[in-house]
Amino acid sequence: MKKRFKGVLTWGLCIVQTLIILGGSAGCAARTDGAARQEQPASNETRQEQLPASQVQSETQAQNTEKTAPNAGGQISLDDAKTAALTDAGVMASDVRYTKEKLDYEDGIAVYELEFYAGNAEYEYEINAETGAVYSKDIDVHQVKTEHGHYGGSEQNDIGAEQAKSIALAQAGFAEAEVTLLQCEFDVDDGQTVYEVEFIKDGRQYEYKISALDGSILSYEMD
Incomplete structure (x- = not known):
């Protein structure tokens, strides 16, 4: 009788231990599932935070495209x-x-x-x-050479550097005081005597070639 009771008791203890183990496993599973559910919103929040950043990047690229696109x-x-x-x-x-x-x-x-x-x-x-x-x-x-062998007309005296500068400035519409780095050099270009006048106004460079014979403007350039 005692042996039978002891066997029943042992069998009962085994059942209790089994139930405890099963209950613990279920609790762990429940806690794990709950933790996963709690972490999921954080993941969603991360995706929600990344989405505006992506939109901002797209908008920035669009703005850059508008700036670089031709008018x-x-x-x-x-x-x-x-x-x-x-x-x-x-x-x-x-x-x-x-x-x-x-x-x-x-x-x-x-x-x-x-x-x-x-x-x-x-x-x-x-x-x-x-x-x-x-x-x-x-x-x-x-200009075409005349019968006298000069360009642009008959023989005349040299107009001089000051007159050449005045002609260039008058054509450009500036007074001498309004320009900087005013230079005038005498030269011979293709057999013709010329004055090369250069000056700067408002950051732009002006270059003139003035005939030394008659003061005509042979060429000018603005850059």
């Missing part, structure tokens, strides 16, 4: 550029023969490059494609 429709036409050049040169369109018409970029600025002849002068212009302003120009006057 479509903001440029003047080729005809407008021609009009600006001819107006500055003081010549009529009917007297002009074009040798170059091209849209190009100069130091990142869109410009129309125009080259043309009018009379005995050769013109080279760069017109700002956005504003229509003269970006740079170069004008060469090709």
Whole structure:
């Protein structure tokens, strides 16, 4: 009888231990599942925090694209550029023969490059494609020798450096006090005596070639 009771007691203890073990496993599983559920919102919060950052990056890229995209429709036409050049040169369109018409970029600025002849002068212009302003120009006057062997007329005395500077400044529309680094040098160009006048105004350099015989402007350039 005692042995039977002892066996039943032992069997009962085994059942209790088994239930305790099973209960502990279930509790661990419940706690693990609860922890996972608690961590999941944090993961969702992380994704929610990353989403605005992605949107900000996309918006930044879009803004950069807008800044670097060309200003479509903001440029003047080729005809407008021609009009600006001819107006500055003081010549009529009917007297002009074009040798170059091209849209190009100069130091990142869109410009129309125009080259043309009018009379005995050769013109080279760069017109700002956005504003229509003269970006740079170069004008060469090709003079013909006379029967006296001189260019541009009869024999005359040398006009002198001061007169050459005055002619260049008057053509540019500046007083001598308004310019800097004013220089004037006597030279012989293709057998012709000339004065080369250079000066700077508002950061732009002006170069002139003045005939030493009669004071005519043989060429000038603004850059």
